[in-house]
Amino acid sequence: MEPFDFLSPSSIDEAVQTLASKGNQARIMAGGTDMLVQMRAGRGTAPFVVDIKDIPELNEVSYDASKGLTLGAAVPCYRIYEDKTLSDAYPGLMDAASLIGGIQIQGRASIGGNICNAAPSGDSIPIVIALGGICNIAGANGTRQLPVEEMCTAPGRNALEEGEFLVSIHFPAPQANSGANYLRFIPRNEMDIAVAGVGSSVQLDASGQNFVSARIALASVAPTPVFAKEAGDSLAGKPVNEDTIQAASELAQSAAKPISDMRGTVRQRTHLIGVLTRRTLNNAIERARGA
Amino acid sequence: MPTVTQVQTTLNGEVVNFLCEPRQSLLECLRDILGMTGTKEGCNDGNCGACTLIMDGRIVNSCLVLGVEAEGKEITTIEGMASPEGLHPLQQSFLENAALQCGICTPGFLLASKGLLDKEPDADEGRIRHWLAGNLCRCTGYDKIVRAVLQVSKAK
Numbered sequence: 110m111e112p113f114d115f116l117s118p119s120s121i122d123e124a125v126q127t128l129a130s131k132g133n134q135a136r137i138m139a140g141g142t143d144m145l146v147q148m149r150a151g152r153g154t155a156p157f158v159v160d161i162k163d164i165p166e167l168n169e170v171s172y173d174a175s176k177g178l179t180l181g182a183a184v185p186c187y188r189i190y191e192d193k194t195l196s197d198a199y200p201g202l203m204d205a206a207s208l209i210g211g212i213q214i215q216g217r218a219s220i221g222g223n224i225c226n227a228a229p230s231g232d233s234i235p236i237v238i239a240l241g242g243i244c245n246i247a248g249a250n251g252t253r254q255l256p257v258e259e260m261c262t263a264p265g266r267n268a269l270e271e272g273e274f275l276v277s278i279h280f281p282a283p284q285a286n287s288g289a290n291y292l293r294f295i296p297r298n299e300m301d302i303a304v305a306g307v308g309s310s311v312q313l314d315a316s317g318q319n320f321v322s323a324r325i326a327l328a329s330v331a332p333t334p335v336f337a338k339e340a341g342d343s344l345a346g347k348p349v350n351e352d353t354i355q356a357a358s359e360l361a362q363s364a365a366k367p368i369s370d371m372r373g374t375v376r377q378r379t380h381l382i383g384v385l386t387r388r389t390l391n392n393a394i395e396r397a398r399g400a
Numbered sequence: 401m402p403t404v405t406q407v408q409t410t411l412n413g414e415v416v417n418f419l420c421e422p423r424q425s426l427l428e429c430l431r432d433i434l435g436m437t438g439t440k441e442g443c444n445d446g447n448c449g450a451c452t453l454i455m456d457g458r459i460v461n462s463c464l465v466l467g468v469e470a471e472g473k474e475i476t477t478i479e480g481m482a483s484p485e486g487l488h489p490l491q492q493s494f495l496e497n498a499a500l501q502c503g504i505c506t507p508g509f510l511l512a513s514k515g516l517l518d519k520e521p522d523a524d525e526g527r528i529r530h531w532l533a534g535n536l537c538r539c540t541g542y543d544k545i546v547r548a549v550l551q552v553s554k555a556k
Contacts, residue, residue: 110423110424111423112421112422112423113422113423114403114422115405115422115466115468140464141464141465141466141469142446142461142464145425145463145464145466146445146446146464148423149444149445150445158422160469162469185458187458210446210534211449211533211534211535212459212512212515212516212531212533212534213446213449213452213459213460213461213464213512213534214446214461214464214534216455216458216459216460217460217461217464217465298533299530299533299534300447300533300534
């Protein structure tokens with residue numbers, strides 16, 4: 110690996126100053142599970158690595174049933190799925206956190222890092238979009254908020270300006286009669302990159318028979334994770350049945366712009382988006398009714 | 401030139417100081433600086449689990465941890481598994497079940513299994529297989545390894 114200096118600021122202000130002084134010479138590190146692999150391969154090397162894990166806000170997990178969840182950008186996956194309150198409140202998030210890499214990776218890798226790494230296949234990004242996650246970003250000009258669906262701009266590229274970093278992701282409080290689910294297709298049981306993935310969240314009315322709203326997002330079928338807004342919106346106010354779910358899955362398929370590569374073909378990926386959209390919607394509905 | 405950094409960490413119960421460059425992984429620091437070669441390098445990119453160790457109670461791939469990140473941490477490697485009284489029960493069980501051939505993956509499997517049973521002493525077969533998905537073995541297949549861990553688990 111190319112040599113670098115290692116900096117570990119202990120506050121947001123200190124990190125902002127550090128990043129401002131180093132400009133594009135600095136790279137931000139959370140769990141390092143993508144970054145160190147890339148740097149070892151000579152990609153994205155930088156003279157300064159700024160570890161943000163010593164900043165309290167980056168490790169924050171604060172949940173309040175009325176305010177929602179603030180998830181620090183460096184919080185490793187295991188802290189999500191080992192937290193009973195969180196996995197009950199956001200089961201869709203737990204789905205994703207518990208299938209990224211193996212247990213070793215989950216001990217280090219964070220949802221924030223997954224978003225900033227901006228891989229089209231990032232397993233946590235679709236469900237974070239489906240749950241309406243908002244990025245809290247800090248930089249020299251203060252803080253700003255950005256919906257997660259606007260964070261990934263191209264493979265490996267995110268919307269952070271030079272000197273900015275992701276502090277946390279805020280999730281709205283789970284509504285009554287709501288549920289969510291993330292599923293991906295891989296040709297084995299564990300430890301693989303999604304051929305296609307879908308995250309869905311739904312809110313039903315009190316009868317559990319009609320959609321109030323829904324959000325659907327897709328992985329591995331475009332240069333960035335895709336927010337399939339029309340697919341989710343098509344369900345608002347509609348009854349829960351095979352026809353409405355089928356129609357939403359077809360809209361999700363048209364939002365997908367996959368390529369053929371070593372992991373799958375356009376045809377297979379398009380097919381998978383249909384299947385996974387229906388399955389995740391049905392799982393989300395089941396969770397919404399059970400809640 | 402990047403600064404050489406002094407790191408203090410607790411390794412297998414003993415406070416250890418070493419000097420490393422920030423770019424060196426914890427795996428490199430253990431093997432090349434401290435001479436502790438029990439932790440193995442396999443893929444060096446987080447896929448194979450051969451370099452698994454326990455850091456602050458969690459299993460991690462030491463190839464994906466920087467040596468400088470070990471500052472103030474508590475680390476257990478394969479060298480810390482047996483005691484003067486004898487092998488760790490998992491090590492004994494791996495022997496009895498012939499759960500190794502070439503042995504390169506074995507320290508990683510042992511540490512990963514210890515990480516599981518320390519937290520979940522009654523892990524069942526499904527849980528063990530899921531937990532060990534991040535460790536690869538090209539010799540034995542996995543049945544003997546899973547059997548060895550299951551023998552130590554309280555799940556029956």
